[in-house]
Amino acid sequence: MSGATETPSEADTSALPPRRPYLSRMSQSFTPVILLLIIIVFSLREGASFLNPRNFNDIIIDSSQLVVLTVGLTFVIITAGIDLSVGSVLILSSVVAAKVMIALSGTPQDIANFQFPTQQVGIPVGLLAGVVTGLICGVINGALITRLQMPSFIVTLGMLGIALGLGQLLSGGTSVPNVPPAVQSAIGLRELVGLEIGGQRVRITPPVVIAYGIALVAAVVLNRTRFGRYTYAIGSNAAASRRAGVNVNLHLVKIYALSGLLAGVAGAMDLMRFGTASVGSHQSDNLAAISASVIGGTSLFGGIGTIGGSVVGAFIPTVLRNGLVITRVQPFWQNVAIGMVLILAVYIDQRRRKAEERM
Amino acid sequence: MALSAALARQPVLEARGINKHFGPVQALTEVNLSVFPGEVVALIGDNGAGKSTLINVLTGVLPLESGTILFNGEPVHFSSPHEARECGIETVYQDLAVAPHLDAVANIFLGRERRQPGIAGALGFLNNPLMRKETEEQLAKLRVRVPGLERRLVTLSGGQRQGVAVARAVMWASKVVIMDEPTAALGVAQTAMVLDLVRQVRDTGIPVVFISHNMPNVYQVADRIVVLRLGEIVTELDPKTTSIEDAVAAMTGSTRFVTKEVV
Ligand SMILES: Nc1ncnc2c1ncn2[C@@H]1O[C@H](COP(=O)(O)OP(=O)(O)O)[C@@H](O)[C@H]1O
Numbered sequence A: 001m002s003g004a005t006e007t008p009s010e011a012d013t014s015a016l017p018p019r020r021p022y023l024s025r026m027s028q029s030f031t032p033v034i035l036l037l038i039i040i041v042f043s044l045r046e047g048a049s050f051l052n053p054r055n056f057n058d059i060i061i062d063s064s065q066l067v068v069l070t071v072g073l074t075f076v077i078i079t080a081g082i083d084l085s086v087g088s089v090l091i092l093s094s095v096v097a098a099k100v101m102i103a104l105s106g107t108p109q110d111i112a113n114f115q116f117p118t119q120q121v122g123i124p125v126g127l128l129a130g131v132v133t134g135l136i137c138g139v140i141n142g143a144l145i146t147r148l149q150m151p152s153f154i155v156t157l158g159m160l161g162i163a164l165g166l167g168q169l170l171s172g173g174t175s176v177p178n179v180p181p182a183v184q185s186a187i188g189l190r191e192l193v194g195l196e197i198g199g200q201r202v203r204i205t206p207p208v209v210i211a212y213g214i215a216l217v218a219a220v221v222l223n224r225t226r227f228g229r230y231t232y233a234i235g236s237n238a239a240a241s242r243r244a245g246v247n248v249n250l251h252l253v254k255i256y257a258l259s260g261l262l263a264g265v266a267g268a269m270d271l272m273r274f275g276t277a278s279v280g281s282h283q284s285d286n287l288a289a290i291s292a293s294v295i296g297g298t299s300l301f302g303g304i305g306t307i308g309g310s311v312v313g314a315f316i317p318t319v320l321r322n323g324l325v326i327t328r329v330q331p332f333w334q335n336v337a338i339g340m341v342l343i344l345a346v347y348i349d350q351r352r353r354k355a356e357e358r359m
Numbered sequence B: 001m002a003l004s005a006a007l008a009r010q011p012v013l014e015a016r017g018i019n020k021h022f023g024p025v026q027a028l029t030e031v032n033l034s035v036f037p038g039e040v041v042a043l044i045g046d047n048g049a050g051k052s053t054l055i056n057v058l059t060g061v062l063p064l065e066s067g068t069i070l071f072n073g074e075p076v077h078f079s080s081p082h083e084a085r086e087c088g089i090e091t092v093y094q095d096l097a098v099a100p101h102l103d104a105v106a107n108i109f110l111g112r113e114r115r116q117p118g119i120a121g122a123l124g125f126l127n128n129p130l131m132r133k134e135t136e137e138q139l140a141k142l143r144v145r146v147p148g149l150e151r152r153l154v155t156l157s158g159g160q161r162q163g164v165a166v167a168r169a170v171m172w173a174s175k176v177v178i179m180d181e182p183t184a185a186l187g188v189a190q191t192a193m194v195l196d197l198v199r200q201v202r203d204t205g206i207p208v209v210f211i212s213h214n215m216p217n218v219y220q221v222a223d224r225i226v227v228l229r230l231g232e233i234v235t236e237l238d239p240k241t242t243s244i245e246d247a248v249a250a251m252t253g254s255t256r257f258v259t260k261e262v263v
């Protein structure tokens, strides 16, 4: 604040010009640059087998579940929290969805004969059950974090174990068999829009529409609504938000519920895409989603982050895995690379935070 | 002011017999404080005297241990600072309590967001242009200039952030303004503007509780000076008949003040 007069005064020397620390500028352009570098490296190495419309279409379809998880985590991380449980909640949700779907699609006799007479009921109710399972896990996370005043790190680490264990118990530790194949053929792989590009067929499928639809809605909510404003405010200064009359605890429960809900949606998407609930995969999804969000510019210290950045961030693990498979490198290198990029991104975030505090 | 004498004598805000402990530390002992319409009460005291604790108890940040708080003569119980704000009591806390990643307008309207009309508003869509316009109008009326209303506070200096907190309190207050060291981070010109604001607010009939370490500032704006020492109110000074030396003596408990009082 300066005087009513516009004359520069002694006091105004403390009013810094909008000097942006270079690391802050850097972290904003960091994500697309890294993504571009990864694409360039694979393109140079593999040529047309990586750089073709069909493969990019695959990347977009493959990104769909991670985008959904990353959107949820972006809300959580902006409030200066963390949700380590999303990968496990995804697994539990997809197992519950599969079990409910099978149970409602026919008698055990029918199912054993691979007949699904009532799948018109079984499939939608099953998918819904998966989503609700995720929502319940999220509400439990949020309730424990706010009621017991426990760190989100600990509560969601506990939920990681609980949800994974329950998923394994329900499924017997293996992929759930006898899921009605229509969930994959009629929903997950359905071609909503198809285009011929350079002699290759490029498809838009329901998982892509769901993922990017969710991302779009989330971006609008975060930017334009009071819910989004409170999300940033709580991450920026929870005590100040509370003093201003924001119901911080209720908002945080909603945030973790949202993260759980989206993990449930991603679990339902698993059934649509692969036609089975697999307990073995997705164990490193929380690493990928947290990394995607942080690489995309969300600050672990809270108050900073965008959906757009996170979506770009979500492409990094997806492109890495795709490229590594084509290169015939063990795709497990993906986790190694993601871990390293995560550490680098957090280092940059810390430097940015310190630079801001000096101002 | 055209208030009747009886009404003018009723405090807007009154604390009676307030005590507060932090473990073994007795931060406040039987504190009484009255705030009358249209006055600036300065609350002074050494570091750790209990000034901020008193403010926190009065505005619902800290729970009331024992004693009574009266608002317009009625006993009140603020269980959160939000409840105090809803009664028209606005506070600039010593730790500022702003959200540094939001801009000035978002901070000023935090918890009181204006929403768009109709369905969009019901869905929670914010009316940012309206909030911006209302902020500009209010600040112009108060002759306050906050640079870069659209800039996140992290990009502002400490003094500018403090300015946003002061502007927010003054904008919303309808009954009492409380400022805990509002000029601590400010330069000369900014301090002069805050003092000017304090007088403006008082002239509208809204009392101001002004906490400061800066004795010249206190003597410039205060109508009444209340001295807190080690959690107790030790005396009240009239700035017209006392000097800064008297205030310092009362704060530190040196003998000079005592002899003067006896005389
Ligand atoms: N949250 C707290 N916990 C423990 N002690 C506190 C707390 N807040 C204040 N105190 C103690 O209460 C006393 C008064 O502090 P404070 O009200 O901040 O003083 P002032 O604002 O006058 O400088 C000090 O001894 C301080 O250490």
Ligand SMILES: [Mg+2]
Residues within 6 Å of the ligand: B051, B052, B053, B094, B180
């Ligand atoms: Mg203090």
